[in-house]
Amino acid sequence: MQEIRMVDLQAQYKRLKPEIDEAMADVIEQTAFINGTAVKTFQGNLEKYLKVKHVIPCANGTDALQVALMALGLKEGDEIITSTFTFIATVEVIALLKLKPVLVDVDLNTFMLIPEQVEEAITEKTKAIIPVHLFGQGADMNRLMEIAHKHHLKVIEDTAQAIGSNYQYNKQVQKLGTIGDIGCTSFFPSKNLGCFGDGGACFTNDDDLAAQMRMIVNHGSEKKYHHKVIGVNSRLDTLQASVLNVKLRELDDFNDRRRKAADFYDGAFKDHNAIQIPTRTQGCVHTFHQYTLRVKDGKRDELQAYLKEKKIPSMVYYPVALHLQEAFGHFMKKTHNLPNAEQLCKEVLSLPMHTELSIEQLNYITDAILAFFE
Numbered sequence: 001m002q003e004i005r006m007v008d009l010q011a012q013y014k015r016l017k018p019e020i021d022e023a024m025a026d027v028i029e030q031t032a033f034i035n036g037t038a039v040k041t042f043q044g045n046l047e048k049y050l051k052v053k054h055v056i057p058c059a060n061g062t063d064a065l066q067v068a069l070m071a072l073g074l075k076e077g078d079e080i081i082t083s084t085f086t087f088i089a090t091v092e093v094i095a096l097l098k099l100k101p102v103l104v105d106v107d108l109n110t111f112m113l114i115p116e117q118v119e120e121a122i123t124e125k126t127k128a129i130i131p132v133h134l135f136g137q138g139a140d141m142n143r144l145m146e147i148a149h150k151h152h153l154k155v156i157e158d159t160a161q162a163i164g165s166n167y168q169y170n171k172q173v174q175k176l177g178t179i180g181d182i183g184c185t186s187f188f189p190s191k192n193l194g195c196f197g198d199g200g201a202c203f204t205n206d207d208d209l210a211a212q213m214r215m216i217v218n219h220g221s222e223k224k225y226h227h228k229v230i231g232v233n234s235r236l237d238t239l240q241a242s243v244l245n246v247k248l249r250e251l252d253d254f255n256d257r258r259r260k261a262a263d264f265y266d267g268a269f270k271d272h273n274a275i276q277i278p279t280r281t282q283g284c285v286h287t288f289h290q291y292t293l294r295v296k297d298g299k300r301d302e303l304q305a306y307l308k309e310k311k312i313p314s315m316v317y318y319p320v321a322l323h324l325q326e327a328f329g330h331f332m333k334k335t336h337n338l339p340n341a342e343q344l345c346k347e348v349l350s351l352p353m354h355t356e357l358s359i360e361q362l363n364y365i366t367d368a369i370l371a372f373f374e
């Protein structure tokens with residue numbers, strides 16, 4: 001049996017090697033490393049795939065979130081409501097821009113923002129909500145958009161873990177990241193659509209926000225050496241775009257492969273009383289950036305150690321809720337107690353999840369986990 005990895009980028013590369021190598025060789029041949037044609041092509045391809053009017057490529061997912069917030073023209077102290085159970089980047093950029101992160105708890109079963117708590121956290125300073133589509137599944141966009149419209153708030157979707165997920169928004173199926181005012185994603189190598197380094201993008205159907213974001217990622221300039229606003233330097237590398245052009249064609253297949261592995265795990269664990277399989281919400285097609293179990297009775301760390309002995313990698317996403325992080329504790333605003341996120345930090349365990357898992361590997365993993373509880 002092949003060594004089991006948390007994410008197997010090597011096996012995926014081997015499968016796509018001829019196309020990827022050719023695409024990268026083209027860029028090197030042309031030496032068009034910055035803003036080469038592959039970037040523009042990728043922008044168009046992703047716009048078509050997402051059915052969104054504008055894609056603004058940038059250097060990474062964290063920048064995408066920062067640029068999106070910068071485009072909203074907020075002022076110091078404005079409040080942004082988001083989840084306490086996410087990767088640090090979501091909240092980091094809020095703080096960096098001297099805005100105030102307001103952290104809200106998540107549902108124990110879906111890991112998503114609790115809409116009622118979002119609404120209760122709104123004050124006259126609140127300007128935006130950032131729903132995080134954690135692990136490949138959608139936050140409750142129907143409820144959250146309703147709340148945002150009612151209170152005139154902007155919505156930035158953190159789609160770093162959910163690119164390609166279909167979501168039933170009102171009567172229409174849309175890609176996650178295209179429902180709110182701006183969607184942000186990351187092409188970090190292990191994400192569902194990953195390049196060979198860092199990369200990211202913002203998407204929007206709003207022409208003005210698109211123009212603003214295009215300017216911000218380019219030093220605040222539309223015309224070279226004429227700077228209208230304070231911007232940043234955040235570009236998607238041409239080499240990375242060339243890899244993404246190949247991989248975007250495979251994205252639906254990648255996500256199908258992840259779902260098949262998730263179905264296998266579900267089948268093995270669904271009636272187990274010590275582990276809870278991930279909940280799939282109605283109206284969203286989960287793309288399983290992570291397959292995350294909840295391990296009950298305080299057994300999580302013991303199970304993880306046992307799996308390590310069996311050479312099965314696993315990860316805890318996330319061990320510490322953001323409202324308890326040393327860097328943030330003193331200046332973020334917490335309007336509720338956030339017990340669900342704290343409980344999840346003690347219970348969650350993510351299993352190997354990628355596009356190359358074999359039935360043999362999946363059997364080995366599930367057998368080991370079931371044996372642990374016997």
Ligand SMILES: *Cc1c(COP(=O)(O)O)cnc(C)c1O
Pocket residue numbers: 060061062063086087089090132158160161185186187188198199200
């Ligand atoms: C990966 C990730 C980001 C940041 O993306 P980078 O490309 O690593 O900067 C932001 N939010 C979430 C939820 C992520 O998983």
